[in-house]
Amino acid sequence: SPCSVLGEGPCTPYFCSTFNNGPCIPEIDYPYGQNLQVTVLSKPDDKDAPKYVKPDHDLDTIGDLFAALRSCWMPPPEKEAQPGMQMSVKFSFRRDGGLIAPPRVTYFTPGASVQTRDIYLGAINASLGNCAPLSLTKGLGSAIAGRPIMIRFVDNRTLKSDSPPQP
Secondary structure, X not given: OOOOOOOOOOOOOOOOOOOOOOOOOOOOOOOOOOOEEEEEEOXXXXXXXXXXXXXXXOEOOHHHHHHHHHHHOOOOOHHHOOOOXXXXXXXXXXXXXXXXXXXXXXXXXXXXOHHHHHHHHHHHHHHHHHHOOOOEOHHHHHHHEOOOEEEEEEOOOOOOOOOOOOO
C-alpha cells in the first residue's frame, strides 16, 4: 500500500538504526527513478547476495544492469584498503554496452590520502574494464545509452588493520 502520514512505519522498505552495524543504505528495489544510481558494498549481507549475482542472460532491465555492475566489483586487497572508504563515480555506456569514457570521481571519503584514492579508483577502473562491454538487449542499450550512471562503492569489510595504507 502507498505511504501515508497515518501509517505506522517508515515509507521505505528499509530503515537505519543506531544498532545497525554498517553504513545506512536504504534501497528501494522498484520502481527506479530517473537517476541511475546504485550502492555497491564490498561485502554484501547474506540477504542481499542475490543482488550481486550477474544474470546469465542478456541484460534487459535496470535491475539486471545493477546486478551485473555489483557482480563486477573487486575491491582492493585488504593490505591496501582503508576501512569505511567510500568513492562515487559517474560514467555512461554506449548502446553496445561499452563505456563511453573512464569513470569520473564525484565523491570520496574526506581525509582519504591521494594514494588511497588512486588505489580505489584503480580498482573501480579495473572492475568496470573487466566487465565492459556488457551484453545488453537492444531495448536496454537504447534506453541507457549516454545516460549518466552513478555508483557509490562502500568498503564495508572488516579489515585487519584500522590504519590506512602507508605511502
